[in-house]
Amino acid sequence: MKLTDLQRDALGELANISASRAAKQLSLLLSDTIDITVPRVEILPLPELRERLTADGDGTIASVYQVLSGALQGRVHLIFHNRDSKALIHALICEAGPMLAEALREYEHEAMTEVGNIIIATFATMLADLVGAELKLSLPYYTEGTVEELLFRLPVADEVEEMVVVVIETVLHAAQRDVSGTLMVVLKVNSAEELLARIDAMLQQFGGDV
Amino acid sequence: MDEEFDFRLICEHLPMGLFVLDAERRIRYWNEWLAEKSGISAQQAAQQRLEDLFPGWSNERFQSAVGQAIDYRIPHVLSQALNRLLLPIKVPLSEHYGVTLMQQKVSVLPLSGSAGSHCALVIIQDVTETVVRAAAANDVMRRFREVSLRDPLTNLFNRRFMWEWLAQKLKDATRDNTSLACLMIDLDRFKRLNDSLGHQRGDEILQAFAVAVMAQLRESDILVRYGGEEFAAFLPRCNLQHAIVIAQRIRQDVRAMAIADLEPGTVTCSVGVALYDPQQSPKDAEALLREADQRLYAAKRGGRDRVCPDDDGAVTDDGGNFHRG
Numbered sequence: 001m002k003l004t005d006l007q008r009d010a011l012g013e014l015a016n017i018s019a020s021r022a023a024k025q026l027s028l029l030l031s032d033t034i035d036i037t038v039p040r041v042e043i044l045p046l047p048e049l050r051e052r053l054t055a056d057g058d059g060t061i062a063s064v065y066q067v068l069s070g071a072l073q074g075r076v077h078l079i080f081h082n083r084d085s086k087a088l089i090h091a092l093i094c095e096a097g098p099m100l101a102e103a104l105r106e107y108e109h110e111a112m113t114e115v116g117n118i119i120i121a122t123f124a125t126m127l128a129d130l131v132g133a134e135l136k137l138s139l140p141y142y143t144e145g146t147v148e149e150l151l152f153r154l155p156v157a158d159e160v161e162e163m164v165v166v167v168i169e170t171v172l173h174a175a176q177r178d179v180s181g182t183l184m185v186v187l188k189v190n191s192a193e194e195l196l197a198r199i200d201a202m203l204q205q206f207g208g209d210v
Numbered sequence: 211m212d213e214e215f216d217f218r219l220i221c222e223h224l225p226m227g228l229f230v231l232d233a234e235r236r237i238r239y240w241n242e243w244l245a246e247k248s249g250i251s252a253q254q255a256a257q258q259r260l261e262d263l264f265p266g267w268s269n270e271r272f273q274s275a276v277g278q279a280i281d282y283r284i285p286h287v288l289s290q291a292l293n294r295l296l297l298p299i300k301v302p303l304s305e306h307y308g309v310t311l312m313q314q315k316v317s318v319l320p321l322s323g324s325a326g327s328h329c330a331l332v333i334i335q336d337v338t339e340t341v342v343r344a345a346a347a348n349d350v351m352r353r354f355r356e357v358s359l360r361d362p363l364t365n366l367f368n369r370r371f372m373w374e375w376l377a378q379k380l381k382d383a384t385r386d387n388t389s390l391a392c393l394m395i396d397l398d399r400f401k402r403l404n405d406s407l408g409h410q411r412g413d414e415i416l417q418a419f420a421v422a423v424m425a426q427l428r429e430s431d432i433l434v435r436y437g438g439e440e441f442a443a444f445l446p447r448c449n450l451q452h453a454i455v456i457a458q459r460i461r462q463d464v465r466a467m468a469i470a471d472l473e474p475g476t477v478t479c480s481v482g483v484a485l486y487d488p489q490q491s492p493k494d495a496e497a498l499l500r501e502a503d504q505r506l507y508a509a510k511r512g513g514r515d516r517v518c519p520d521d522d523g524a525v526t527d528d529g530g531n532f533h534r535g
Contacts, residue, residue, distance in 0.1 A: 025271065025274060028270055028271060029271050029292055029293070030292065066285075070283075102347075103344035103347060103348060106344075107291040107344075108291075110289035110290065110291040110292075110315070111289055111291040111292050113287060113289060114287055114288065114289040114291070114292050114293075115292075117286055117287050118286075121278055121282075121284045121285075121286060124282070124284055125278060125281075125282045125284060128282050128284075134282075134283055135282070135283070135284075136283055137283070137284045137285060138285070139285050139287060139317060139319070140285075140287055
């Protein structure tokens with residue numbers, strides 16, 4: 001399954017719109033100017049992600065995900081790319097001075113869960129509008145682990161080989177630093193086909209050549 | 211499972227707050243726990259909006275989460291870390307660590323009414339205790355850190371603090387293009403005093419000396435016990451001339467004082483002054499201290515009870531053999 005240029009542009013545009021909505025909410029919540037941009041969108045089979053994702057030095061990545069059911073089936077992950085994201089959250093929440101490592105970690109996870117929740121939910125509302133049917137999302141879960149654990153061995157029953165991923169590179173600019181993350185919509189093949197069909201329909205409606 | 215339970219009763223007994231908002235944001239359910247904690251009964255809450263119950267209340271983040279739960283069936287969490295709390299509920303006993311309101315972790319979930327209406331279920335978990343416990347632990351750590359950064363005899367900062375502080379201040383100075391002065395101050399012939407008067411009197415001299423030096427510094431300056439009888443003062447946003455004036459004041463003050471009840475003039479000190487100036491050749495913290503230390507040596511060689519550079523800014527040093535002290 002491949003994206004045509006038009007589909008890629010349309011998805012990128014939609015992702016950018018939802019990113020700016022999420023940024024507005026985050027700015028409000030964090031009392032900071034937050035800006036989110038989406039430089040790249042692509043679609044690939046889930047197993048190919050193994051080679052794409054780079055983990056931190058200790059071999060782990062951090063992710064917030066929500067399980068997607070209803071009109072589209074799969075899950076939406078926000079993968080935080082690097083330790084910077086922790087540093088960012090740290091800077092935003094830790095005006096109280098030094099904190100014990102344990103308490104700080106709990107704070108970080110909570111805050112990252114909510115930040116992930118806002119970005120994922122905003123994107124999901126856009127997907128729901130696009131598909132024109134009800135999507136169901138689970139509560140957000142925060143996970144840390146290896147790429148393998150996070151994407152391929154989740155308790156959610158997935159047939160890895162039958163899943164595709166819409167990978168949406170996301171860069172969050174805040175508090176004088178940039179944090180990059182990837183929003184990944186992992187979908188069952190038929191859900192991905194459904195999504196692309198809706199995008200084609202939308203493009204046709206707006207007079208694009210599909 | 212074929213048994214039918216009274217789920218409303220179960221909700222009443224849950225040790226957390228539960229309430230339901232309809233599409234008009236009116237309260238359709240308010241459990242016992244919430245009634246008890248907020249002092250607002252289910253009857254009083256029914257059909258009200260939150261802003262009616264809590265005058266002045268507004269929360270855009272929550273409203274948008276409720277909007278997404280009702281319109282899109284998308285759940286949200288509102289963390290304590292980023293939101294502190296949703297509803298202003300006073301906590302009785304503990305006003306510790308500035309926590310006077312219940313700290314809350316909130317989930318907003320989509321819920322369908324019996325007539326198919328779309329509502330939002332709001333779940334409030336009281337995390338005040340966790341927050342207070344974390345604050346207490348942080349406080350202990352802060353105090354521990356404070357202790358670990360100070361010299362127990364004089365209560366001045368120690369070298370460990372100095373390196374941390376200096377790294378930051380030199381960065382600030384470079385960014386703001388301001389200079390920072392370092393005064394290396396050493397008690398003259400302290401070993402002789404300590405040996406003749408005893409260690410306890412020696413300690414008293416060090417303590418009184420620290421107080422005397424502190425009196426000449428501004429609030430933004432710091433004084434560090436650098437070694438046995440060696441001290442280092444750092445003066446941000448200070449030029450060389452002014453630093454020499456301060457150094458002279460310290461020297462004259464110490465000479466004129468009856469430090470630890472000793473005859474004035476018994477205790478004297480020498481001071482070496484160096485400057486970190488971002489305009490001049492780039493210097494790091496080590497180089498700054500080295501230069502101040504070299505000038506302190508020069509002051510000692512020049513006869514003690516003096517400041518180097520002198521009032522004219524001249525560094526005079528005969529460079530001869532010399533025993534520091």
